[in-house]
Amino acid sequence: MRVAYVGRRCVVFLVIVWLAATLNFFLPKLSGQDPVRTKLLEQASLGGYVQGGIEDMVKVYQKQFGLDKPLWRQYLTYLSNVSRGDFNYSIANYPRTVAGMIAEAAPWTIGLLGTTTLFSFVLGTVLGALLAWPGAPAWMRWLMPPLWALHAIPFFLLGLILMYLLAFQFQLLPIFGGYSAGAHPALTFGFVLDVFRHAILPALSIILVSIGGWALAMRGMMVTTMGEDYVTFAEAKGLRSATIFTRYCMRNAILPQTTGLALALGQILSGAVLVEVIFGYPGIGSLLFQAIEENDFFLIQGIVFTVIVALGFTTFLLDVVYPLLDPRISYRRT
């Protein structure tokens, strides 16, 4: 039964990837813009000299990128390329490849977002649980309003304020970038420390903003769970309140929270666009922003596809793990 269940989820995963890839192919096309022309015109504008013959250049490059072919041919080529992990060249940065650009940006984002997300998830969940628990110390109640207020501030605005205070007024931390000017990337203590110091401010703005969200969601779930009869029953049985808290309430309340985590990854990436842009952090978020600005179809598609596969895979894993966490949902088809 388990094999069949996992197999079925596997198929669902593949369908999701295909659907998403298809959506991903057609959505940018909806804007009806021509990335090659946009790129060439933008360069011309920046140069202050609008060269004659841009239209000729546009034609040459549309041909080179296969954009002069009918849409269905482009789609088939796209699918076959993507299945081989080939995302083509970046239109705006030709001859750089999309795969190369993603590979370059990914470690920064995985490092920054992965850490901050996990950290704020864990801390926020625990806080949220404590907040709903009558046995929690009284001062904890006062922690929530400021956290939720912080949650209300857009990432980037908090980022700018932190930047102003910590990097500028007190000069404790660097202002922007992934590492210092003149530092040479090498695996030395000094360089790693430098990278780390540059990561603090963006990390702090993400963590301070997200904790409140996790805490609120967890608190909502806890309130529901604590209204359950089995909790009343456990209380009546005289179980230790800590046991009820962790075994009965948290374990049940954490389920939707976990689902939330897998889903949040997509949203976090959206939020990261702004944080990375504000701090000049060289990750996937700012790469995506730039690709959108430059109308670079292939780069947008490459990034989004990579994200889709990563998130689809996480969801798939979660589907497989979910029944382990919640015995009420079985592997059986109900």
Added chain:
Amino acid sequence: MAQQTMRPGTGRRVLIQGGIAAAAAVMLPPGIGASEAEAAEIARNRTLVLIGINSRDGRWVDHGLWNPYAIGANHQNGPNLMYEPLAYYSAFADKMYMWLAESFQYTPDFKQLTIKTRPGITWSDGQPFSAEDVAYTFNTLRDLGPKVKWGIDVHQALDHAAVTDPNTVVLTFKIPSPRFFFFAAYKYDIGIYMVPKHIYQGQDWASFPHFDIAKGWPVTTGPWKVTESSLQQKVFERRDSWWAAEHKLAPMPQVLRNIWLPMVGEQETAQAQITNQSDFGGPLQPATFPTVIRQNPKITTYSGQQPPWGYVDWWPISLYVNTEVKPFDEPDVRWALSHYVDRQQIIQVAYLGAETISTLPMPPYKPLLPYFAAVKDLLAKYNTIEFNPKKGDALLAAKGFKKKGAMWEGPDGKPFTIDIIGFGAAGSAMGPVLSAMLKRHGVAASMSLPPDFDERFQKGEFVGSIYGHGGSIREPYDTLRLYQGKSIAVPGAHLVNFSRWHNPEYDKIVDEVYITDPHNVAKLKDLFRAAMEIWLPALPDIQLVQNYHRLPYNLTNWKNYPTDHNSYINSASWHLTFNLVLWNLQPVQT
């Protein structure tokens, strides 16, 4: 305090972050650069750190591209330092600096151009530079045509380039081309990058990266070598020998290392200046300079520590209206709009006074002043900067427009509306002010900053647009040509014609300007006047303000930047002439 309760958590995150930082460091792409030891030798006060443009999102995506002809590359992002031209031209000093070329000579019919190259120049890999490289560069551009930058311009004009001796190349043109050498010289953003034949031969110019630090690529004739190029920074170090210093054409640069950081935003740029993390640029807005200078008195600008905090760029900014759209096909309607624009108020509000008005669509540079003088009486009659709402009202009323309440209605009874699009700093700074101003005078204006601005503007899918453009800097042809609808002198020419205005008489005059010797100022003045006699009454675009480059200079480490007392060149780091600034910089600390 909340901060104190946070501290243990922060500590743990610090550890986790450290691990990730290490992971990130390991995963960085290989081939990034020199060793730590080598890097440590150059002192900060011999290093020029600057913030470049074209990298708003804080990254150099093109860091692997050092061939400026590659389609994703842009000379503004560093290649402008590396590849040298036949000549440099400074519009501020009105001076031509012959460079790889020693001299040039046109035939009287401008159908042939002989260029003598300087002997004794070597590429950075030791190979000699010769007329072969020049001919190769031009002939390949002609062959590639629309596939690479400048290809179309060369293709239109050039028949072939032939080497007659190691230092002589003869260019034969298809059509008279009296401006070809000037076109190829470096000024602002226009010029032909000379490339080494022995490296480029057999490569696809559109995709050849020309980058490999181990091999010493890019190979150029300039004084710099690229020692690191990554998302985060581009690092140039001075080479030990440079032909131009040996020829006593220029001093050996005192800048030993030049670091180009990508630009993030206004606040980040300002903070980098204040904290001395950057020595130069990128552009700031007028309102930010007092803040920066108050906090770091070492910061100054082209105009000193006072407005306008910079110099006039070659891009006057206009309000374009699409003259193919009713009612903007009426010159009087365009004039009415012009009379509704209070340019002084725009300058006060959008630029806090740090701006100047533009009367014609070209900058008031010294070589161009005679042309402004030639049309002085015309400008008095057709005052392109006159703010006079009553005149505007009269013009509209005469065309059958009527006021309904506070707002105008067209002769067809529909409200008089204008949707204005804009982009970048000028669009954001001026757009809402301009739109509010027009509304006050009864024109239902609206303003937006669409992301596909360039495409809409070029395709004519707009009604109004705030836009600036490069044009003339030395003589009027380049600006005149921007309004040309059709050209016979340049067959197959693609004309930009932003306002989509057409006038056959005007076109004829511009064609005549094209075949006129650019040094024949007397004749050019007459032709310019004749053209303006048609242009001014029609007013294809409405003049607004000059474009300023407002770049902070930090005097902590370097001095002798160009200023209005020492105006040897414009200082934009992205222009092709930035090398002139680098040769002139002197260290402050000994």
Added chain:
Amino acid sequence: MLGYLRRNVSLLVGVVLLTILVLFMVVGAFVVDTANAQPLSAPALQAPSWAYPFGTDRQGRDLLAVMVAGTPLTLRIGFIAGFIGVGVGAVLAFTAAFYRGMVDAVIRGIADVGLTVPGLLVLIIIAVSLKGSLTVNQMAIVVASLAWLNPTRTIRAQVLTLRERGYVEIARLNGMSGPEIIFRELMPNLLPYLAATLVSSVSAAILASVGLAVLGLGPVEAPTLGMTLYWVNFNAAIINGWWWWWTAPLVVIVMVFLGLFFLTVGLDEVANPRLRRTA
């Protein structure tokens, strides 16, 4: 009622905060001329004074007028998108979770696929393809087009847990129909959760609209809080010391979120009386 509010401090604080905002908007609309939210209405860059209590910005907008005009605009985006999101999401989630099978697979599939695409990307592309300037209502619809995905997914997961409960089994055995079970048994139990989802949807929608505006994709001429922040960022108001420029929108945004937050906390206590003993 008042006596109850006194015991339920959270509800009181939430109601008070939101009432202040509503009063500000309503009274402001009568007292303040919102035409002054346009540029050139006041001298530029005035610090707060009697004449301009919130100060003015660089292009001569009276920030008090901007807040009076912009707060309802921003809330409108948030509430339109939030209600559409939770409404559509809840219907889909109940349908999916209750009927399972193909219906569930399809709804879940769509939500999954939709969620894997980073939202801001889709919003940006939609915003870009709507040529011309985006109006406030268009902005709300753009944001709403994705706002139902997350509620669908999370509410469904929640219903799935509840569905296995004894009382639902009993109701089913008693011959209650699907919709009856949904409305009479499931809905009341999910109310606090739905309220929390609504709060986060409204705030997410406001944040999304602010994000789009800050990227320069907002309605340039509408004085929304997002556009105000765009100008703050564009002009580097923070380091230039024009504190009043960013304080006003920041305070309003924080008040909106805090108000909504305390409202849910208070509502939780109403829905779940067990919590009252510690409140």
